[in-house]
Amino acid sequence: MIQYEIPYWERGLLVAGVDEAGRGPLAGPIVACAVILPPFTEPFIDKDSKKMTQEEREKFFEIIKSKALAIGTAVVDSTLIDKIGIAQANKIAFKRALEDLNHEFHVVISDYLSIEGYNCVPLVKGDEKSLSCACASIVAKVLRDRIMEHYHKLFPNYNFAKHKGYATREHIEALKTYKESPIHRKSFFPVRQFKLF
Numbered sequence: 001m002i003q004y005e006i007p008y009w010e011r012g013l014l015v016a017g018v019d020e021a022g023r024g025p026l027a028g029p030i031v032a033c034a035v036i037l038p039p040f041t042e043p044f045i046d047k048d049s050k051k052m053t054q055e056e057r058e059k060f061f062e063i064i065k066s067k068a069l070a071i072g073t074a075v076v077d078s079t080l081i082d083k084i085g086i087a088q089a090n091k092i093a094f095k096r097a098l099e100d101l102n103h104e105f106h107v108v109i110s111d112y113l114s115i116e117g118y119n120c121v122p123l124v125k126g127d128e129k130s131l132s133c134a135c136a137s138i139v140a141k142v143l144r145d146r147i148m149e150h151y152h153k154l155f156p157n158y159n160f161a162k163h164k165g166y167a168t169r170e171h172i173e174a175l176k177t178y179k180e181s182p183i184h185r186k187s188f189f190p191v192r193q194f195k196l197f
Contacts, residue, residue: 148164
């Protein structure tokens, strides 16, 4: 899981892994994270963050915080997603997370997206192939889940604490009944479909 980092580490270069959580949901923000690990960090994550339980992600979140040289985060809300589209919002989130690192780095390993202005290695399923990316994925997912749990308290009718804004049957039924909330992505079809005119 460090085969992509090793060639850079061997040259004395620092790698920032970047990934996001929340690209697909109907509500809430997209959250990006960038992580710089000390060179030659031994792999300590044994599975994709999407296959972890919430408790496992929380455990690794604390381990990552203790190991990382720097962690940068960024949140792009549903209003900007509606304005510029999810793909552009994703790129903005990645760039903001990298800027938030406030630490020198030389190369970026990203999950899928190429990031302009950086020496970037975009990997398909980067969070499964790169330890730096996997760490970024976990932190982004934990932070986004916490945001959605907060929104659940503000908008309890939608049960965001359970599905985190994804298009579950329960969520679609809530949209039919209550229409959109202020954090729904109004440009996404299932939300537009039930919009109250």
